[in-house]
Amino acid sequence: MKDSSIELIYKDTQIKVLQDDITKQDTEAIVNAANSSLMGGGGVDGAIHRAGGPQILEECKEIRKTKGKCPTGEAVITSGGNLRAKYVIHTVGPIWHGGDNNEPQLLKNAYKNSLILAYNNNINSISFPSISTGAYRYPIEKASDIALTAVKEILDKHSFKEIRFILFSKNDFDIYKRKINHILK
Ligand code: AR6
Numbered sequence: 171m172k173d174s175s176i177e178l179i180y181k182d183t184q185i186k187v188l189q190d191d192i193t194k195q196d197t198e199a200i201v202n203a204a205n206s207s208l209m210g211g212g213g214v215d216g217a218i219h220r221a222g223g224p225q226i227l228e229e230c231k232e233i234r235k236t237k238g239k240c241p242t243g244e245a246v247i248t249s250g251g252n253l254r255a256k257y258v259i260h261t262v263g264p265i266w267h268g269g270d271n272n273e274p275q276l277l278k279n280a281y282k283n284s285l286i287l288a289y290n291n292n293i294n295s296i297s298f299p300s301i302s303t304g305a306y307r308y309p310i311e312k313a314s315d316i317a318l319t320a321v322k323e324i325l326d327k328h329s330f331k332e333i334r335f336i337l338f339s340k341n342d343f344d345i346y347k348r349k350i351n352h353i354l355k
Contacts, residue, residue, distance in 0.1 A: 174340075176347055180322065180354040182329035187350055189343040192336040193221035197295035199257040200250070200336075201284050203302065206239040206262050208246065213304045214338075218258060222251035226258055243279030245287045257293060259284045263302030266309065274316055277302055281320035285330075294331040300342055314345050318353040325354075 174189035192200050192214060202218045205211050208230040210219045219226055229248035233240075240246050245261040261284045264276035280301050288296050298317065302308035321333060335350075337343040 174343060176350060178350065178354065181325050183325050184332040185350070185354055186332065186334045187343065187346045188334060188336055189338070189340060190336050191217070191338070192297055192299045193217050193253060195297040195334060195336060196254045197297045197332060197334055198255060198293045199247075199259050199288055199291075199295070200253065200255040200297045201245075201299060201301070202258050202260045203299050203304070203306075204240065204260040204262055206241065208234055208240050208260055211305075214299045218253070222253045222258065225249060225251035230260065243276040243283060245280065245283040247287055247291060255297070257288075257291070259287055259296070261301065263306055263308065266302065266307040269312070273302075273308065274312070277308060277313060277316045278320045281317055282324055285321065285324045285328075285333075288330070289324075289328055295333070296330065297334040297336050299336055299338070303342070310342055310345055314342075314349055315353070318346070318349060322354055 176187040178185050203214045226248050233246050240262050242262045248258050250256050261280040263280045264273040303310045303313045
């Protein structure tokens, strides 16, 4: 195994933690850390739209027409356009305002609702970025606990073939590496 990857099995689900680029993942779905407008942005959102091509934005526009904006903590699904992943699940994490504005629950909802949407679409493998910890400034130590706990709570009810946590930086990867065996045990 490379220094930048960890693998384990929780219940019946293969879990991988990788330091990598989410747009390169070959899971059936990748998750986008979007904003409520669903109209694209910077960070991982920008990278996914660039790599996936205009099809994804066209589908987001259709969702906007029928369902309006995507509230924080909720998730919607589009195709993956030119990506290796067949689907993109767009979720909206909370902006960090110090932690007393329901941020933990909203971040948990973003992970859980993404997995529930995947499950309801018969998607068996899914990659997550570190939602809210870039432009939205959620502290990575706190956010990683929530990400891993939210996924554990869903996996205690349903199993998937594979779930990946894709961290862009070595620092974020090392934090997940330190925590994963404690939370998903
Ligand atoms: N692969 C994996 N992770 C990435 C990639 C990538 N290609 N690019 C960035 N990251 P952010 P947020 C990491 O800011 O905090 C957007 O403008 C990044 O290093 O993308 O939820 C949206 O439109 C960080 O660790 O998302 C929203 O307006 C993590 O992804 C807003 O930013 C999340 O950083 C959402 O902010």
